Amino acid sequence: MIQFLLKGILRDKSRSLLPITVVSIGVALTVMLSAYMEGAFGDMIDQNARFETGHVKVMTQAYAENKEQLPNDLAILGVDELTESLRSDFPQMEWVNRIKFGGLIDVPDENGETKGQGPAAGIALDLFGANSREAQRLNIESSLVTGTMPTKKGEALIGHDFSEKLNVKIGDEVTFFGTTMNSSMTFQNFIVSGTIRFGAASMDRGALIVDISDAQHMLDMEDASGELLGFSKLNVYDDDQTQEMAAQFNAKHTKDDDEFSPIMLPLREQNNLGPMLDYSNMMSGIFIFIFVFAMSIVLWNTGLLGGLRRYQEFGIRLALGEAKGQIYRSLLMEAVLIGIIGSIVGTAIGLAVAYYLQVVGIDISGYMDNSTMLMPSVLRAKVTPGLFFIGFIPGLLAMVFGNMLSGIGIYKRETARLFKELEV
Amino acid sequence: MKYLMSFLLLASFGLLPAQNTDTYPDALTIIEKVDANLVSDSQITESEMVIHGRRNSRTVRSIGYTMGNEKSFSEYLAPAKEKGTKMLKLEDRLWIYSPDTDRSIQLSGHMLKQSVMGSDLSYEDMMEDRKLTEMYDAEVTGSETIDGRATWILELNAKVEDVAYDSRKMWVDQERFVPLKEELYAKSGQLLKRVTMTDVAKIDGRWFPKKMNYKDMLKSGEGTDFIVLSIQFNPDIPEHIFSKASLRM
Amino acid sequence: MNLAFQLAYKNLMGAGLRTWLNVGVLSFSFIIIIFYNGLIDGWNEQAKRDSIAWEYGYGQLLNSEYDPFDPFTILDGHGTLKEEQRKNLTPILIRQASVYPDGRMLSVALKGVDVNQSTLELPIQALKESTTAIPAMIGENMANAAKLKEGDEVLLRWRDKGGTFDAANITIVKVFDTDVPTVDNGQIWIPIQKLWDMTGLQNHATLFVANEQFQATNIPGWKFQSQEELLSDLTDIIAMKKVSGSIMYLLLLAIALLAIFDTQVLSVFRRQKEIGTYIALGMTRSQVVGLFTVEGSMYSLLAMVVGSIVGIPLFTYLAKTGIAFPAASQDIGIALADRIYPVFGIQLVLTTILLVVVAATIVSFLPAKKISKMNPVLALKGKLQ
Structure with missing residues (x-):
C-alpha cells in the first residue's frame, strides 16, 4: 500500500512536488527561525559568556570572591595540569586560560624617555594557538581599527583612542609597567601591531591585548592563570549540562578549608545571569511556539488545498466503486508520506542553515557605523536538540490534519454531483 | 622600597621642639639624639623587604645609596625577576629602570599619588623629602614601655597643608634614642598606618633598628617587613651614581 | 481595476x-x-x-583636564565657575577614595552631588534628610560588590586638596536601583557640600550637568559635550x-x-x-x-x-x-x-x-x-x- 502510494506521489508531480516543496520550505523556515530565536534571545547572555563568564569559569575561591579587583595574586597555580585534566574529563568543552591585569602603559619619545602614560586594562588570551578561537570569540579581528593581529611574542593591541591621544603608530614600542602575581614590579615592551575599539568608551583607553604566554611571563604567572574558561565546542550554552559539570568538578576539586582550591561556576551563577537566562529561555520558547503555530496553520492550509485539488480524482475513484473510507485512508497515508518526506528534507535544510549561522553567523558589521568588540557584529543562530523534531509539528501533524479536514468532503459527496463533475 | 627606608629614617632629621614641659625632656633633644643614631650625610644600605601576601611571602633584596634628603639611587639584587631594576629619585622626580625592557619610566604628577605595586604606599609616600620640622610641630606627651624598653611618646601635628599624614606619634627609646614605633594618622584622627621597629643593634657606635614592619591598619594582612642586612654611614658615594646615566649601567 | x-x-x-x-x-x-x-x-x-x-542631563560641561575614561585625571581635573556661569548647571565633584569593608580595600570614585539639584534623578532626598555625619548612597551593583546595605557604616579614606589623608565612617543611607550602571559601579555619592568641606575644594566641580535651559557657550578651561554626543x-x-x-x-x-x-x-x-x-x-x-x-x-x-x-x-x-x-x-x-x-x-x-x-x-x-x-x-x- 505504502509502496503504491509512494509511487503515486513520485510519479504525479502535481501531487508530490508542490506539497513536498512547500512542506520542506515551511519546515526549513521553522527550524531556521527557531534556531535564530534561540540565538537572538541569548545574545546578551552569549556576550557575557564570551567576554566574562565563559559557559563555565574556573577560578580559585579567593579569586572568585574578589574578582572585580583582578586579584592575580590569587590566581590558579598549576593551571596547565588542571586544564589538561579538564580537557580529558570534559572533552565536549574547549578550555582556555585568560588573565586580566591592570597597570600602566608608558609611551617613550625618541630618546626613550617617558612621553606619555595611561592606565592599562589588560586582557591576555590565547592568540597564537593554531586552533584557538579566542580572537574570534572576542570579536577582536573585526574590531581592529588599524594594523593587524599580534602574530608573535611581544606584540600587542592597544586601544585606538589611547593610541591617537599619544600618537602611537603601528610598529611603535610601548612599555607595560605593572605588578606580577607576587606583587613585584614588572616591565615589558610591546610592539603595537594594531589598535582596537571595544565600543565601551571606558575600555577603549587602556585596552592592552596580548597573548597569554607574554602575560604569564611578565606577570610571573608561568603555569598560572587568573581565569580558566570553558566553552562548549558547539558554541551552545547548555544549562543543565554545565551545572552538572560544575557540581562534578567542585565535588572533586573544591575544598572548604583551602581558599586557593579551584571552584567552577556555571554561567548561570555569575553576573546575576540566572534570571536573564530563564527569561530568554522563556521568551524564545514563546516565540518558537508562536512560529510553530503559524507554520502549522500554513501547512494545514497546504494539506487542505492538497485534498481539495483532488476532488475530481476522488470523484472518479468513488465512481469506480472504491469505498469512501479507503479513499480517505489513502489520502491520509499520502499526507503522512508527504509530511515525512517534506519534514525530513526541510529539517535537513533548516539545520544545515542554522548550523552555518551558528558557526559562521551573519556578519552585519556593514550595517553599523563602527564595528566594536562589545557589539556583536555577527548574528548567530543556536542549534538545540529540539530543532531536530520541531519541524515535524507543522510539517507532519499540520499537514495530515489539513488533509483530514479536506478529506471529510469525500464523505459529503453526493453521487449525482459526482457524475456531473465527471462530465468534464 | 629603599625610599621608604630613607624616608622613614630621614623623617626624623632636624626636628624642632614645639614647646617644653617640666615633666618631659625637650623634644628637640630627643630628636637630635635619634638623628645621631639614624642619620648620616650619606648611606649605603643593603636590605631585604619581605612582602607577606595572602598566599605566600617573598623577599626582595636591594642595595640603596642616599645622599642628603633629595638624592637616592637603588638597585634590586634578588630575586632574578627584579635583579637589575633600578630607581633614581632626584628631588620630586622618580625614574624606574628595568633591564628587560631597557626603558626608564618616569613617574610624575598624578602617578605619584597612585599606590606602589598595589600596596598601600604611594610613590609620593616614598619620596617625601622635606624635613619633619618643616611639616610638623612636635611635643613630648608621655612615656610608655614597649617590649620592656621605656620610651618617650612624641606627637607631631602638621603645620603645612600638603602633607600626607595630618599627625604622627613616635615612641622613642629613652636610653638608646631609637624609635620603636610610629603611627600615622588621618585628619579625622583615624589611625592609618603603623610602623614597628625591632632588632635594635649597635652598628658603628650607633643604635639602629635592623627590622621594621610597615602595616596598613585599614586592611587585613601582616604588612611588609624591611630588614637591614648591612649599613654604612657616611661613605663616599660618587656623584655620578645619582644621574640618569647610571640607570642604564 | x-x-x-x-x-x-x-x-x-x-x-x-x-x-x-x-x-x-x-x-x-x-x-x-x-x-x-x-x-x-x-x-x-x-x-x-x-x-x-540619571547621568547625562542635557549635556555635560567637563573640566578640560578631566577625561572620564582616565582615572588619573580625576586628581587635577576640576575647577570652579563664576556664579553667573553656573546657572542651569549642577556641579559634580569626583574624588578618588577607598573604602574598607571587612578589611578589604576597594577603590571608589567618590562623587559629590548638589542635594538641591533637580536635573538628575538621583535619590538625593535620602542624603538631604539624613542626620548622619557623612550620608552616602550607592547603587545596587556597588552594594553587591562591596557587600554593603542600607544603614551600614563603612570606613572611607580620601585625600584633601593638599594630599593629606583623611578617613571617617560614612553611613549608607540609601541603596538605589538604577538602570544606568555608569552611575552605580564603583561609586559612592555624597552631598557635594560635604565633599567640599572634606576636601577643602569649596565650589570646585569635575563636571557640570546641564539642564534644559542651559545654553552652551565657550568657557575656557571647560569643554561641553552635548546630549547627542554622550548618547552615541x-x-x-x-x-x-x-x-x-x-x-x-x-x-x-x-x-x-x-x-x-x-x-x-x-x-x-x-x-x-x-x-x-x-x-x-x-x-x-x-x-x-x-x-x-x-x-x-x-x-x-x-x-x-x-x-x-x-x-x-x-x-x-x-x-x-x-x-x-x-x-x-x-x-x-x-x-x-x-x-x-x-x-x-x-x-x-x-x-x-x-x-x-x-x-x-x-x-x-x-x-x-x-x-x-x-x-x-x-x-x-x-x-x-
Whole structure:
C-alpha cells in the first residue's frame, strides 16, 4: 500500500512536488527561525559568556570572591595540569586560560624617555594557538581599527583612542609597567601591531591585548592563570549540562578549608545571569511556539488545498466503486508520506542553515557605523536538540490534519454531483 | 622600597621642639639624639623587604645609596625577576629602570599619588623629602614601655597643608634614642598606618633598628617587613651614581 | 481595476476558511514586525531617557583636564565657575577614595552631588534628610560588590586638596536601583557640600550637568559635550538590535508569504475554467493576471484589517503597561530597564504596511504570471496544462 502510494506521489508531480516543496520550505523556515530565536534571545547572555563568564569559569575561591579587583595574586597555580585534566574529563568543552591585569602603559619619545602614560586594562588570551578561537570569540579581528593581529611574542593591541591621544603608530614600542602575581614590579615592551575599539568608551583607553604566554611571563604567572574558561565546542550554552559539570568538578576539586582550591561556576551563577537566562529561555520558547503555530496553520492550509485539488480524482475513484473510507485512508497515508518526506528534507535544510549561522553567523558589521568588540557584529543562530523534531509539528501533524479536514468532503459527496463533475 | 627606608629614617632629621614641659625632656633633644643614631650625610644600605601576601611571602633584596634628603639611587639584587631594576629619585622626580625592557619610566604628577605595586604606599609616600620640622610641630606627651624598653611618646601635628599624614606619634627609646614605633594618622584622627621597629643593634657606635614592619591598619594582612642586612654611614658615594646615566649601567 | 478589486474580494470571501488562515498568518507577522520594532524603539527611548535622567542631563560641561575614561585625571581635573556661569548647571565633584569593608580595600570614585539639584534623578532626598555625619548612597551593583546595605557604616579614606589623608565612617543611607550602571559601579555619592568641606575644594566641580535651559557657550578651561554626543554609544547598539530583529521578522514574513504563494499556485491550477471564461468574455490575459495578483495582494489588505483589530488594543495595552525584563548585571554601560514600554510610531506602522503589501503582491504575481502563457481554449475546457 505504502509502496503504491509512494509511487503515486513520485510519479504525479502535481501531487508530490508542490506539497513536498512547500512542506520542506515551511519546515526549513521553522527550524531556521527557531534556531535564530534561540540565538537572538541569548545574545546578551552569549556576550557575557564570551567576554566574562565563559559557559563555565574556573577560578580559585579567593579569586572568585574578589574578582572585580583582578586579584592575580590569587590566581590558579598549576593551571596547565588542571586544564589538561579538564580537557580529558570534559572533552565536549574547549578550555582556555585568560588573565586580566591592570597597570600602566608608558609611551617613550625618541630618546626613550617617558612621553606619555595611561592606565592599562589588560586582557591576555590565547592568540597564537593554531586552533584557538579566542580572537574570534572576542570579536577582536573585526574590531581592529588599524594594523593587524599580534602574530608573535611581544606584540600587542592597544586601544585606538589611547593610541591617537599619544600618537602611537603601528610598529611603535610601548612599555607595560605593572605588578606580577607576587606583587613585584614588572616591565615589558610591546610592539603595537594594531589598535582596537571595544565600543565601551571606558575600555577603549587602556585596552592592552596580548597573548597569554607574554602575560604569564611578565606577570610571573608561568603555569598560572587568573581565569580558566570553558566553552562548549558547539558554541551552545547548555544549562543543565554545565551545572552538572560544575557540581562534578567542585565535588572533586573544591575544598572548604583551602581558599586557593579551584571552584567552577556555571554561567548561570555569575553576573546575576540566572534570571536573564530563564527569561530568554522563556521568551524564545514563546516565540518558537508562536512560529510553530503559524507554520502549522500554513501547512494545514497546504494539506487542505492538497485534498481539495483532488476532488475530481476522488470523484472518479468513488465512481469506480472504491469505498469512501479507503479513499480517505489513502489520502491520509499520502499526507503522512508527504509530511515525512517534506519534514525530513526541510529539517535537513533548516539545520544545515542554522548550523552555518551558528558557526559562521551573519556578519552585519556593514550595517553599523563602527564595528566594536562589545557589539556583536555577527548574528548567530543556536542549534538545540529540539530543532531536530520541531519541524515535524507543522510539517507532519499540520499537514495530515489539513488533509483530514479536506478529506471529510469525500464523505459529503453526493453521487449525482459526482457524475456531473465527471462530465468534464 | 629603599625610599621608604630613607624616608622613614630621614623623617626624623632636624626636628624642632614645639614647646617644653617640666615633666618631659625637650623634644628637640630627643630628636637630635635619634638623628645621631639614624642619620648620616650619606648611606649605603643593603636590605631585604619581605612582602607577606595572602598566599605566600617573598623577599626582595636591594642595595640603596642616599645622599642628603633629595638624592637616592637603588638597585634590586634578588630575586632574578627584579635583579637589575633600578630607581633614581632626584628631588620630586622618580625614574624606574628595568633591564628587560631597557626603558626608564618616569613617574610624575598624578602617578605619584597612585599606590606602589598595589600596596598601600604611594610613590609620593616614598619620596617625601622635606624635613619633619618643616611639616610638623612636635611635643613630648608621655612615656610608655614597649617590649620592656621605656620610651618617650612624641606627637607631631602638621603645620603645612600638603602633607600626607595630618599627625604622627613616635615612641622613642629613652636610653638608646631609637624609635620603636610610629603611627600615622588621618585628619579625622583615624589611625592609618603603623610602623614597628625591632632588632635594635649597635652598628658603628650607633643604635639602629635592623627590622621594621610597615602595616596598613585599614586592611587585613601582616604588612611588609624591611630588614637591614648591612649599613654604612657616611661613605663616599660618587656623584655620578645619582644621574640618569647610571640607570642604564 | 475596480472590477478586479470587487471580484478579488468576492473570491476571497467565498473561499472562507482558507482565506482567513492566510490572512491570520500574514496579520500575525504584521503584528510581530510592529511589536518587535516597537519594543526596540521603546528600549531605545527608555535607555536614552534613563541615561539622560540619571547621568547625562542635557549635556555635560567637563573640566578640560578631566577625561572620564582616565582615572588619573580625576586628581587635577576640576575647577570652579563664576556664579553667573553656573546657572542651569549642577556641579559634580569626583574624588578618588577607598573604602574598607571587612578589611578589604576597594577603590571608589567618590562623587559629590548638589542635594538641591533637580536635573538628575538621583535619590538625593535620602542624603538631604539624613542626620548622619557623612550620608552616602550607592547603587545596587556597588552594594553587591562591596557587600554593603542600607544603614551600614563603612570606613572611607580620601585625600584633601593638599594630599593629606583623611578617613571617617560614612553611613549608607540609601541603596538605589538604577538602570544606568555608569552611575552605580564603583561609586559612592555624597552631598557635594560635604565633599567640599572634606576636601577643602569649596565650589570646585569635575563636571557640570546641564539642564534644559542651559545654553552652551565657550568657557575656557571647560569643554561641553552635548546630549547627542554622550548618547552615541547607545545609538550604535540600538542599530545593531534593529538589524538582528529584521532577520527574525523577515523569516516570519517568509512563512506568511509562502502560504499566499501556495494558495495562488493552487488557485491558478484549479480555476482554469474560470480563467478561460474571463478571457472568453473579452478580458486580456494581463487583465486576468492582474485580477489574480490583486486577489493575492488583497490578503495583505485583509491582514491589515485583522492586524488592526487585534493589534491596536494589544499595542495600546503594551505601550501602557510595558513588558517586564529581568535584571542582569551588564558591565558594558547600557541602560536596560526591568520594564520596557514599547513605542509604536506612525512611521513604523506605515513602513510595515508597505513592506507586507509589496511582498504579498510580488508572491501573488509570480504564480499568476503563468496565466499569460495559457491556451484559453484548453483553459476553458478545464484541461490540465
